Amino acid sequence: MANSDSSTNPSHVHDDDPSRRDVILIGAGAFAAIGGAAALWPLVDQMNPDASTLSLASTDVDLAPIEEGQAITVMWRGKPIFIRHRTAKEVEEAKEVKLDDLVDPLARNANLPDDAPATDANRAAADKEPWLVMIGICTHLGCIPKGQAIGDYKGEFGGWFCPCHGSQYDTSGRIRKGPAPENLYIPPYAFTSDTKIKIG
Structure with missing residues (x-):
C-alpha cells in the first residue's frame, strides 16, 4: 500500500526554499551595495576641495x-x-x-x-x-x-x-x-x- 504521507512526496520537500533564497539574495545585494559604496567613497571624496x-x-x-x-x-x-x-x-x-x-x-x-x-x-x-x-x-x-x-x-x-x-x-x-x-x-x-x- 502506498504511503500517503505528504512529507515523503518530492513535490513538497522544498516548499519554503523560495523565501529563504529571497532573503539570501537581498542580503547579498545589500552587502554588495555597501561594499561598492565603500570602494567608491575615496574616489568621490578626493573631488572635494582640500583644506587649503x-x-x-x-x-x-x-x-x-x-x-x-x-x-x-x-x-x-x-x-x-x-x-x-x-x-x-x-x-x-x-x-x-x-x-x-x-x-x-x-x-x-x-x-x-x-x-x-x-x-x-x-x-x-x-x-x-x-x-x-x-x-x-x-x-x-x-x-x-x-x-x-x-x-x-x-x-x-x-x-x-x-x-x-x-x-x-x-x-x-x-x-x-x-x-x-x-x-x-x-x-x-x-x-x-x-x-x-x-x-x-
Whole structure:
C-alpha cells in the first residue's frame, strides 16, 4: 500500500526554499551595495576641495595702507582680486559713462541682483565709492589684465588693459573695447569696519 504521507512526496520537500533564497539574495545585494559604496567613497571624496582651499573661503583685507590712486592684488579661492582706491577723477570719469556706451550693460556684482545695471554705483563699494573690488580675470579668455602696478598701461579708458587680445576696461572695471564680452566680476564682499573688508 502506498504511503500517503505528504512529507515523503518530492513535490513538497522544498516548499519554503523560495523565501529563504529571497532573503539570501537581498542580503547579498545589500552587502554588495555597501561594499561598492565603500570602494567608491575615496574616489568621490578626493573631488572635494582640500583644506587649503577651504581655508581661503573668505579673505580679510586691511585697506588702511592703500593710499588714493593705489591698487593691490590679493588672492581669494585661487583667483586674483583687484582692489583699487580710486581717485576722485577716476570716480567722476566712471560716473559720467552712459549705459548706452557700454558693451555689457550688467553690473556683474555678486552683491546685487543679476539684472542690476552697470552704473558706477552698482560696481563700486556701497557708500564707499572710491573703493573698487573685482575679480582680476579677463572675461574673454581668462588672462590677468594689467593696470594694477604703477607704470602699467591702463588702456584708453584708464582702468585695465588685457595685453593678450586687447580688451580694455574703464575705471569701474567695465569692458569698453576689445573682445571681452562681460565686465570684470565683483566678488561677494562686505566692509567689516571703515578700513577692512571680508571677501567671500
